[in-house]
Every structure is written in C-alpha cells, then in structure tokens.
Amino acid sequence: MILLVVGADRVDAGKTTFSAGLLERTGAVGYKPRAGNDFWFDHDDCRRALADGRLYGKDAARLSTADGRGRSPERLNPVHRLWRPAPDGGTGLLGRADREFLVDRVGRDGDDPLFVRNATAEVPARVAEALPLEDAVHVESVGEFNDLAEERYLPAFERLAAEIEAADVAVVESYSDIARPLEALSPSSIAAVAAVEPGRARIYPGDRYCRACEIASSSPRDGAIEKRVPDVLDYLDPIDRVSLPALGSDRQNDPAQVARAYDDAYEALLEVAGRV
Structure with a gap:
C-alpha cells in the first residue's frame, strides 16, 4: 500500500x-524519489552534506530519521539536485529563469554515486572541492541531459518503484x-x-x-x-x-x-x- x-x-x-x-x-517505509536544494538559500544543509563528500537534503534526512530503519538519506532519495540562484535571469540549461542547475547526484549507493555536472554553469569552489566532479558526467545541452536521463535516471527510478511497490x-x-x-x-x-x-x-x-x-x-x-x-x-x-x-x-x-x-x-x- x-x-x-x-x-x-x-x-x-x-x-x-x-x-x-x-x-x-x-x-x-519512507521515500523521497526526487529532491533538491539551493546552494544559497539552503547553505547550511549543503555544507553539512558536502562536509562528508555527499549531496542530499534535509527532507530526505528527516524522513530517514523518522523512518527508523537506519537508512541513509540517499537510500530514500535516488536523485538530488543542487541549484543556485541566477540573479541575471535567463533560462539556463533546464529552463528555469530564476535559478540554474549545478550538480545532480544519481543513485542510492552512497559509496558510488553518479554525479552529473552542468558544464554551462560555474560550480562553487566548495562544491567542486567536496565532490568527485572530475569523474562527473558533463552535460551542455538539454538534448544531452535527456539522453542521460533515459540511460541513467529512468532505470534508477524504475528500481526504486519496484522496491516501493513491494x-x-x-x-x-x-x-x-x-x-x-x-x-x-x-x-x-x-x-x-x-x-x-x-x-x-x-x-x-x-x-x-x-x-x-x-x-x-x-x-x-x-x-x-x-x-x-x-x-x-x-x-x-x-x-x-x-x-x-x-x-x-x-x-x-x-x-x-x-x-x-x-x-x-x-x-x-x-x-x-x-x-x-
């Protein structure tokens, strides 16, 4: 149910x-399939996760605690997106006029996640230093992102759905x-x-x-x-x-x-x- x-x-x-x-x-059992936070507005939450070389948000962390099964936030949340405000406007890579996508974490295994980096945005130094972005997949267009979503994001969601339904x-x-x-x-x-x-x-x-x-x-x-x-x-x-x-x-x-x-x-x- x-x-x-x-x-x-x-x-x-x-x-x-x-x-x-x-x-x-x-x-x-609790789940937060997709989540995100903002490097500016949620800075303390970002710093807390980045200090451990991780990317997750306070919502998944709260649900993990309430769930009481000792699971990491990443187990509840296979895709987490880090945003940043875009004061000068513009559509950005994914069509948002007020903020730009920086990095996604894809996967529920905290030891081996896939990171996806927006190659059209400048990633803050604190983020670049904390995450292994040298191994990240770089995307420069919506077409590239959509292809990657079909290859990596959708299978992650399908595996999660099967677990939830069970x-x-x-x-x-x-x-x-x-x-x-x-x-x-x-x-x-x-x-x-x-x-x-x-x-x-x-x-x-x-x-x-x-x-x-x-x-x-x-x-x-x-x-x-x-x-x-x-x-x-x-x-x-x-x-x-x-x-x-x-x-x-x-x-x-x-x-x-x-x-x-x-x-x-x-x-x-x-x-x-x-x-x-």
Missing part, C-alpha cells in the same frame, strides 16, 4: 512534517508542488493521497487522483511539463478536508508529536486507503 504526500503550495507546504508524522503513525506500507513524499514524483509507480498501487498545504490536508483516493493527473497532462496549455498539484486538484473533489494545527519547530522535529497533532488527518487518509 502506497500513501502519497504532495504539496498544494510550492513553498513550505509542510509535506515533510506531515510525512514524518505519518511514518511514525504507520511504521511505513513494501507492505510505503509513504512517498513528492517535491515542490509536483503531482507525481515517480511516474514509474503503477497508479493502481497508490492507495490514497494527501495534498498538504499550510493549515489543512485534502484527502483523495489514489485511483481518482492518478486519473486526474492523466487528464491534466493532456492539457495543451501545459504540454509535456510536469503536472502541478493545483492543476490536478481542479479535476477532483476531496473525500475529506482536515485542518492541520500550526506547530512550533520543536514539535515539527518530533515525529511522535506530529503524529498526535495530525491524528485526524492520518485517520482520514488511512480510511480512504483501506477502501482499496
């Missing part, structure tokens, strides 16, 4: 806090406000979805949510761009809407306290999942 947690707000929706409490509540209960957290963080997951395996935003969670059956993702992805306005949660939810009515109380940082960082505070939302999510 897969419980999918998505964000209905692009920034600070509360997905990781919700997911950590859900892991505590259910004893599930779990008794898995909690999968999306990134930003992306509707489906792992296309390789069979829609039939997703039992229920929680769309989280500040102050509330909306609960949906997994099959209806995935059908809405397919409808949204056929929109000529969006084309091939990843579907965003607000666009998908336009096609759905939630089974339930549950208020989420505001939590101080001490409670947010304690999965047991989150589980108690968000118990009504978790009960609603599990009730919908139990109908599958």
